[in-house]
Amino acid sequence: MDISKDLIRGHTDTIILNILSQGDSYGYQVSKSIRRLSTQQYELNEATLYTAFRRLEKSGDISSYWGDESQGGRRKYYTLTKQGQQHVEMARNEWTFAKRIISRLISGRIDDYD
Amino acid sequence: MTSVEMEIRTRLDIIFSKYTPNTQLTELKEELVADLLEAYQDFSKTDQSHDEALDDAFDQLGDIESILKELSQSESSNRKQEDTTTKRPYVDISNQGVHIGNLHINKKGVSLGDDIVLDSQNKKVQFGNWLHVDRDGARVGGQYYQFNNDLNSETDEDNYTNNENQHFNTPHWAKAHHRFTIPISSKTFSINYKEASINFYSNDKTDLITIDEFFSRDNPRYFSNVEENNDKIIIKQGDYPMLFHVRAKIYIGLPQTFSTGKIEVTNQSGNLYVKNLVADTFNIQLSAGTLDGQTVQANTANWNISSGTIKATHVNINQANIHVKLGAINIEHAIIEHVGTQVDLGSVRIDDFTGSGNFNINSGTIRLRINKLTNDLKLTSNSGDIRLTAPDNQDFNFAFAAQASKVSLAHENVHFTKNFDGYKSGFIGDNPIFTIDGQAMAGSVKIY
Numbered sequence: 001m002d003i004s005k006d007l008i009r010g011h012t013d014t015i016i017l018n019i020l021s022q023g024d025s026y027g028y029q030v031s032k033s034i035r036r037l038s039t040q041q042y043e044l045n046e047a048t049l050y051t052a053f054r055r056l057e058k059s060g061d062i063s064s065y066w067g068d069e070s071q072g073g074r075r076k077y078y079t080l081t082k083q084g085q086q087h088v089e090m091a092r093n094e095w096t097f098a099k100r101i102i103s104r105l106i107s108g109r110i111d112d113y114d
Numbered sequence: 115m116t117s118v119e120m121e122i123r124t125r126l127d128i129i130f131s132k133y134t135p136n137t138q139l140t141e142l143k144e145e146l147v148a149d150l151l152e153a154y155q156d157f158s159k160t161d162q163s164h165d166e167a168l169d170d171a172f173d174q175l176g177d178i179e180s181i182l183k184e185l186s187q188s189e190s191s192n193r194k195q196e197d198t199t200t201k202r203p204y205v206d207i208s209n210q211g212v213h214i215g216n217l218h219i220n221k222k223g224v225s226l227g228d229d230i231v232l233d234s235q236n237k238k239v240q241f242g243n244w245l246h247v248d249r250d251g252a253r254v255g256g257q258y259y260q261f262n263n264d265l266n267s268e269t270d271e272d273n274y275t276n277n278e279n280q281h282f283n284t285p286h287w288a289k290a291h292h293r294f295t296i297p298i299s300s301k302t303f304s305i306n307y308k309e310a311s312i313n314f315y316s317n318d319k320t321d322l323i324t325i326d327e328f329f330s331r332d333n334p335r336y337f338s339n340v341e342e343n344n345d346k347i348i349i350k351q352g353d354y355p356m357l358f359h360v361r362a363k364i365y366i367g368l369p370q371t372f373s374t375g376k377i378e379v380t381n382q383s384g385n386l387y388v389k390n391l392v393a394d395t396f397n398i399q400l401s402a403g404t405l406d407g408q409t410v411q412a413n414t415a416n417w418n419i420s421s422g423t424i425k426a427t428h429v430n431i432n433q434a435n436i437h438v439k440l441g442a443i444n445i446e447h448a449i450i451e452h453v454g455t456q457v458d459l460g461s462v463r464i465d466d467f468t469g470s471g472n473f474n475i476n477s478g479t480i481r482l483r484i485n486k487l488t489n490d491l492k493l494t495s496n497s498g499d500i501r502l503t504a505p506d507n508q509d510f511n512f513a514f515a516a517q518a519s520k521v522s523l524a525h526e527n528v529h530f531t532k533n534f535d536g537y538k539s540g541f542i543g544d545n546p547i548f549t550i551d552g553q554a555m556a557g558s559v560k561i562y
Contacts, residue, residue, distance in 0.1 A: 002404065002423060028149035031174075045176030046149065050142065054181070066144075073119060073148035076141070107287050107330065107361055 003042050012044065012052050013061070014095070017080065017088035020062060026075040027053070053078060061087050121168060122150045129178070133186035142185060150175065160465075160483075162503060165524050166562035169501065281315045282365045288328035292337040295322045296347060298369060302376040302395070307351040309383045310362035316390040317367025325349065330361035368393070373411075385422075396431075404441075423460070434471075442478070451488050461498065470548065479557065487548040499557035502550070509543025512550045512561070519558040 008015075019025060019033045027049055034044050056062045061084035067075040080088070126143055133139060150171050157167035206213040211220025218225045284291065296303075298321050305312070317324050329336050335353040342348070354360065362384075368375060370392060378397040379386060386400060388407040396412040398405060400419045407426035415434045417424065423441040429448045436443065436453065442460040445467075453471035455462060461478035470489030473480055479498035484491075484505045493500055504510070504525060514521045514537070521538045530540040552559050 002425070026149065027145060028152045045174060046146075047176035047178040047181060050145070050178065051181045051184070054185070067148075069148070073151050074144060075148040076145040109289075109330065 003038075008042065011091075011095075012048065013056060014088060014091040015044070016049070016052055016056065017061060017084055017091065020078055020080045021085060021088050024077045024079040026067070026077050030078075056084070060084075118154060118164075118168070119147065119151060122147055122154070122171075125168075125172065126150075130182065133182050136186060138185045139182065142181070146175070146178075161562070162506065163524060163562045165560075166501075166503060169560065169562075281317065281367060282313065282326065285328050285361075285363050287330045287361060288363070290327075290329040290332040290334075290336070292327040292329070292334075293325065294338075294340070295319075295324050296340065296349075297321055298323060298372050298375065299347065300374065300376075301342070302346045302378060304346050304348045305366065305377070305379045306348065307362070307364065307379075307381045307384065308354050310351060310364050310381060311384045312364045312366065312379065312381055312386050314366050314368065314386075314388040314391050316370040316392070319367070319369050320371060321369060323369070323372075324365075324367035326365040326367075328363045328365075330359075336360055336362070388426075487550070490548050491550045493550070493552040495554045495557055497556045498554070500552050500554050500559045502552065502559075502561045504542065504550075504561055508548075509541065509546040510548050510550055511539075511541045511546045512552075513537075513539040514550075514552045514559045514561065516554045516557065516559045518556050519554065521559045521561075523561045525561065 015034060016030060019030050019037070025033065027046055031044055031046055031049055034042060053062065053064070057064060057078075060081060062078045063081055064076050064078050067077055069075055123143075126146060130139060130143055153171035153174060154167050157170040158164075161167040161170060205215075211218065213219075303323065325338070327338060337352045339350050339352060340347065341350065351362070368377070368391060370390070373392050373394060375393040376395040377391075377393050378395070378399070380399040381403055382401045383403060384400075385403045386398065386405045388405070388410050390409045391407075392411045394413045395415070396410065397416040398418065400422055402421045403419070404422040405417065405419065405424045405426065407424075407429060409428040410426060411430045413432045415431045415436075417434070417436045417438075419438045419441060421440045422438070424436065424438060424443045424445065426444075426448075427446040429445055429450065431449070431453075432451045434450045434453045435455075437456045438460055439458045440460060441457075443455070443457060443462045443464070445464045447466045448464050448469065450467070450469040450471065453469055453473075455471070455473045455475075457475045457478055459477045460475075461480070462473060462475055463481040465483045466485050467482050468484075468486040468488065470487055470491050473482075473491075473493045475493075475495045475498060477497045478495070480493055480495050480500045480502075482493075482501075483503040486505050486508055487510060493502075499519075500514075512523075514523065516536045518536075520535050523538055525542055527544070528540060528542050530538060532539045552561075
């Protein structure tokens with residue numbers, strides 16, 4: 001089963017923030033981390049990823065710097081800002097709260113709550 | 115600069131050439147060079163040829179046109195935004211709240227600088243890194259205290275067979291568990307569900323099929339019925355209420371040694387998970403749902419999926435007929451002696467394919483990495499590309515046609531009988547036995 005795109009779309013930014021909260025990273029590595037974290041069940045192609053990086057950089061959640069690789073193209077690393085750290089924590093809390101409610105709304109039985 | 119880097123840059127130049135250059139686009143290009151180079155190196159580990167790895171690296175990039183368009187148009191919008199946020203007086207008291215320097219008090223809560231101290235929206239209190247309190251618990255320094263005041267503090271994930279000793283866990287929502295067994299026989303086992311998630315696994319029995327049904331409501335009317343006629347044993351989902359939803363999860367255990375088993379599964383809505391299945395016949399009919407397979411072995415298989423994808427690893431089937439109307443096929447490690455594949459809308463990707471047969475794709479691409487041919491292979495794609503990795507140590511005949519695009523074949527020891535841009539035929543090696551026939555109506559054909 002593939003995870004529905006509609007279901008996960010709103011979480012793209014949080015997914016990226018979560019990965020960056022565990023260390024600075026660059027595009028290709030982030031996309032690999034997403035594959036690993038989802039045990040190969042979800043994949044964000046790089047085009048989507050780069051768009052999200054731009055958006056997050058604009059909103060001030062992440063900033064970027066160039067690595068000092070001497071050959072083979074310099075990598076652009078992304079790092080979480082303080083604001084980004086707060087946002088990822090906020091988003092995690094929101095999610096823990098929401099997932100319980102959503103799960104009940106989707107599969108709960110009304111008579112259990114009478 | 116290595117030649118690979120040069121090629122990546124050249125390909126990017128072509129993509130970028132449609133847009134007016136600016137610093138943001140140049141930066142993105144640099145970023146892409148490094149990422150594509152690493153992707154190329156990763157693909158080189160499995161791909162045989164340089165071209166193939168390069169194509170795969172660019173493939174996974176996805177559609178970057180929209181970001182290029184956006185960046186080429188938004189030259190200086192970055193700076194404008196920064197200006198507006200800094201224009202706030204030092205002390206600002208209004209209906210919106212109180213702001214003194216970087217202390218903000220408003221309906222969102224209280225915050226100092228970037229630190230949120232009291233967050234009313236998310237109902238939490240936080241002082242720097244030291245104290246965090248929210249509705250789930252409190253963390254003070256290194257200690258975490260969980261609040262346990264919730265109605266049912268269940269975890270919501272469906273625990274799907276992770277434990278080695280246990281084949282499944284009771285879903286948290288289950289209100290009824292119905293378990294029954296059926297002795298194995300030479301008749302066809304026909305499993306019919308309307309709306310359920312069905313899981314096949316191999317049980318520890320020698321002559322019993324075990325069936326565990328979980329329902330989100332406790333009513334025996336919902337349990338399956340078993341009927342038997344001359345050639346079939348039919349397991350049929352019980353009553354299904356019209357007015358409300360009953361969740362059903364079914365676990366079917368087959369003996370590992372039941373290699374003569376004839377199994378057919380019908381499910382109107384819901385996914386099918388198959389793990390370690392050994393059978394003689396394994397037929398599937400899904401109306402809306404996905405087939406997720408891990409280690410599936412059968413003599414014959416007829417898989418029909420109206421809307422849903424097939425995702426599988428380690429498939430070993432003698433004769434398979436696969437028809438997907440809407441959805442993709444994605445298989446890793448497949449040995450299918452003879453396959454007939456029809457996909458109306460969706461792509462096919464098989465990594466490590468041993469076999470032969472037909473692939474007929476109406477709208478979508480075909481990507482095959484062929485390990486070995488067991489007979490002729492025929493591929494047709496109406497609107498997508500065909501990309502093939504030729505077998506490593508096997509010679510073959512070929513005939514490739516791209517009606518509206520190009521055929522490219524980068525291989526050693528090729529003998530052409532015809533060699534045009536859109537059509538190539540001939541053979542590879544000295545001793546070809548089987549033939550690969552590929553036709554793309556609108557897309558290109560590439561062989562690595």
